[in-house]
Amino acid sequence: MKPLTTRLSDRVAVITGTARGLGVAIAEQFASDGARILLVDRDDASLPEVADKVRAAGAPEVLWTRQDLSQEEGGQAAIDVALREWGKVDILVNNAGGGIIRPFLEHTRDTLVETLNRNLWTTIWCIRAALPSMLERGYGRIVNVSADSVHTGIWSHAGYNAAKGGVNGLTTGLAFEFAKRGITVNCVSPGGIATPELLDMFNPDSAVYQKHQMIDINKALELIPNGRLTELDEVAAVAAFLTYDNTKAINGQIYSVNGGQWML
Numbered sequence: 031m032k033p034l035t036t037r038l039s040d041r042v043a044v045i046t047g048t049a050r051g052l053g054v055a056i057a058e059q060f061a062s063d064g065a066r067i068l069l070v071d072r073d074d075a076s077l078p079e080v081a082d083k084v085r086a087a088g089a090p091e092v093l094w095t096r097q098d099l100s101q102e103e104g105g106q107a108a109i110d111v112a113l114r115e116w117g118k119v120d121i122l123v124n125n126a127g128g129g130i131i132r133p134f135l136e137h138t139r140d141t142l143v144e145t146l147n148r149n150l151w152t153t154i155w156c157i158r159a160a161l162p163s164m165l166e167r168g169y170g171r172i173v174n175v176s177a178d179s180v181h182t183g184i185w186s187h188a189g190y191n192a193a194k195g196g197v198n199g200l201t202t203g204l205a206f207e208f209a210k211r212g213i214t215v216n217c218v219s220p221g222g223i224a225t226p227e228l229l230d231m232f233n234p235d236s237a238v239y240q241k242h243q244m245i246d247i248n249k250a251l252e253l254i255p256n257g258r259l260t261e262l263d264e265v266a267a268v269a270a271f272l273t274y275d276n277t278k279a280i281n282g283q284i285y286s287v288n289g290g291q292w293m294l
């Protein structure tokens with residue numbers, strides 16, 4: 031299918047965490063703006079099917095690769111695929127992540143390490159791998175996916191917030207450091223998103239509810255002025271907006287997409 035717009039024609043976008051959830055919606059959004067897309071996840075079972083969806087959304091070319099991005103070699107290997115196949119990386123969206131949401135003292139060493147691995151180290155390694163070629167070409171758009179729980183501090187999010195707060199700090203520091211080199215670094219920062227996993231939390235008997243050990247999601251919803259979870263495409267649209275040619279003055283920002291749960 032033809033893309034809906036030509037805003038990102040000729041752009042190469044590496045998007046991480048695309049096996050499911052928000053990453054798929056982000057890849058479809060970038061496809062609908064005409065970008066070539068590399069899908070990356072450590073879980074590759076669904077990637078061929080996601081690639082078909084992304085092609086159907088308008089991407090002229092789509093590739094996928096299985097990498098554990100919490101390892102330096104995984105981040106490098108992902109970026110190398112795009113450089114080898116297309117000669118450049120214009121856009122990097124660090125969406126890989128996900129929470130292990132539980133009261134701080136109920137975390138184990140392993141769950142804390144995994145939380146930081148998924149959310150912070152994946153972002154660090156992918157950026158470290160992508161930056162040199164971006165700097166060489168004097169062009170780069172980096173969008174990190176953070177979380178608005180860093181601002182709201184809601185129940186059971188301290189471990190996760192340590193990781194996403196690190197992502198926010200990385201964003202402002204890198205934005206400042208590389209601003210004169212044609213590179214922007216921003217965050218899109220969702221509140222609760224209507225992913226299948228989060229929707230499962232409306233059922234206290236579900237495995238997801240037990241796994242996250244969070245309080246009743248209905249109480250969390252009461253804190254959102256517009257009274258609903260955010261749709262995946264609403265977050266994806268902001269991620270793409272941060273990479274358009276006419277938004278390049280936006281740099282080092284944390285863009286909340288949260289139904290008004292946290293303002294300013």
Ligand SMILES: NC(=O)c1ccc[n+]([C@@H]2O[C@H](COP(=O)([O-])OP(=O)(O)OC[C@H]3O[C@@H](n4cnc5c(N)ncnc54)[C@H](O)[C@@H]3O)[C@@H](O)[C@H]2O)c1
Pocket residue numbers: 046047048049050051052053070071072073097098099100101124125126127128129147148149152175176177178219220221222223224225227228
């Ligand atoms: N769901 C929400 O309500 C919500 C709210 C705020 C922020 N976020 C953030 O948005 C992003 C997407 O959320 P989601 O709900 O779609 O998450 P998800 O858990 O459904 O998907 C995350 C993807 O990242 C991949 N991933 C994790 N660690 C990886 C690694 N080391 N190497 C490669 N791939 C890895 C997973 O395999 C998975 O496919 C995440 O960064 C998450 O922290 C989500």
